[in-house]
Each structure stands twice: as C-alpha cells, then as structure tokens.
Amino acid sequence: MSRLRSGANRSSLFCAAAVLLGAGAVLASMTAPVRGWLPADWPRVGADRVWLDQDMLGRWRDHGWWTPVAVAAAALGVVLFLCWAVAQIRTGRPRELPLGQPGVTLSASALSSVLADRARAVEGVARADVRLLGRPRRPRARITLVLDPDASPEAVLRGLARGPVAEARTAAAPRDLRVDVRLTTRRHRAPRIH
Known part of the structure; x- marks a missing residue:
C-alpha cells in the first residue's frame, strides 16, 4: 500500500472517529447517569433538547436551494465513498x-x-x-x-x-x-x- 493511500486512509478513519466520538459524547451527556459524573463547569446539553423540530424543518424547506443542496451533498458523499472503496480493491497484482x-x-x-x-x-x-x-x-x-x-x-x-x-x-x-x-x-x- 502506498504511503499516500495509507495516510489518506488513516486521516479518514481519524476524522470519522473524531466525529463519532464527539457525537457520542454529546448524546451521552444528555442522559442522567452520565450527567451526574460530569464536572459542574462542563457544557451540557439539555435532556429535552430537540435537534430538528417541525418549525425549523419548515423554514429550511421554504428556501428553494436547500433540497437540491442536501441531495447533491448526499450524492457527493456516496460517490466519494465508492471511489475510496474502488481504490482499496484496485491494489491487485499487475499482469x-x-x-x-x-x-x-x-x-x-x-x-x-x-x-x-x-x-x-x-x-x-x-x-x-x-x-x-x-x-x-x-x-x-x-x-x-x-x-x-x-x-x-x-x-x-x-x-x-x-x-x-x-x-x-x-x-x-x-x-x-x-x-x-x-x-x-x-x-x-x-x-x-x-
């Protein structure tokens, strides 16, 4: 495996792990058992917090550009993932x-x-x-x-x-x-x- 590809794989895994760890920490801090163990001066997310309510979703839908941008971003993410997967498989032997x-x-x-x-x-x-x-x-x-x-x-x-x-x-x-x-x-x- 080339150094560039190995470095790109490690960077991707590090970024994904950081995002998942951060999201898990935020979600865990919303539960009562974890909230009791946290220091008093740490920022906390309320247990009754709603991440995306109907009003906010309605405001986003009022913008005409929001839906195409969301679909394009999701499609780009899928294409990048497929390109990465093909690059992992293409390491076979030269003929x-x-x-x-x-x-x-x-x-x-x-x-x-x-x-x-x-x-x-x-x-x-x-x-x-x-x-x-x-x-x-x-x-x-x-x-x-x-x-x-x-x-x-x-x-x-x-x-x-x-x-x-x-x-x-x-x-x-x-x-x-x-x-x-x-x-x-x-x-x-x-x-x-x-």
Whole structure:
C-alpha cells in the first residue's frame, strides 16, 4: 500500500472517529447517569433538547436551494465513498510490466515465477514465494523466504540481493522494482523417544 493511500486512509478513519466520538459524547451527556459524573463547569446539553423540530424543518424547506443542496451533498458523499472503496480493491497484482519500447511488455507472472525459482536456489533457502504488487509502472515484489534451520539470514539476504533480485531489476528495467523480503525459519522437529 502506498504511503499516500495509507495516510489518506488513516486521516479518514481519524476524522470519522473524531466525529463519532464527539457525537457520542454529546448524546451521552444528555442522559442522567452520565450527567451526574460530569464536572459542574462542563457544557451540557439539555435532556429535552430537540435537534430538528417541525418549525425549523419548515423554514429550511421554504428556501428553494436547500433540497437540491442536501441531495447533491448526499450524492457527493456516496460517490466519494465508492471511489475510496474502488481504490482499496484496485491494489491487485499487475499482469504485465511495460518495458522501454512501446508494445514490449514482460509478464508479471513469469517474472514472479522465475524470481521464486532463483530465490529457491540461494543457499539456505528451503522455500520461496514471490508476489508482484503495485502498479505496472511502479512494481513491487514481496518475497517470502523460509530458511533452513542452520541458515544465516545475512548470507541469504546477500545472496538474494546479488543474484535473483539484481536479475529481476535488470529484467524490469527501466521500471524501478522495489523488493520487500520477509524471512521465516523452518522449525526443528523435536526428537521422539519411543
């Protein structure tokens, strides 16, 4: 997930949480049990408060612009929410990576398959899984390696960077291929005594 999208998601969630928390605090302060716990100098909302009465609603309806503005604001909110939802879903894998010349592409599945095969060949790697993520113009490879119990993570990372990752970056040129590596180890099985 890109930093911009991650920041936008966090900001949206923070704003929504602040609005809901504020509305909940105001509504809770209207109840008798909560009102008794609040300090005396805190602002309070009366329990008999009416947020939107018939007279106020009638005054708003007298203005000809109110109804279209309310409908447009609701429609805009729905459209923005749908755009945000589509942006969350559209984070799938790229199918092809465009290369330097027009019409020349590299299959993303072929690149990830070869990268996984080459990563398995690195000494100390028991299993490798590669997923290509991001957009075709900014690809990102997520490599998950399962190491042998006696393998050195530093040596494995060095071998991976010099071999398979360097080859993949050359193949994806002129695109800059970012690589995230996750390491796990194969567990020892405890010997059983019969």
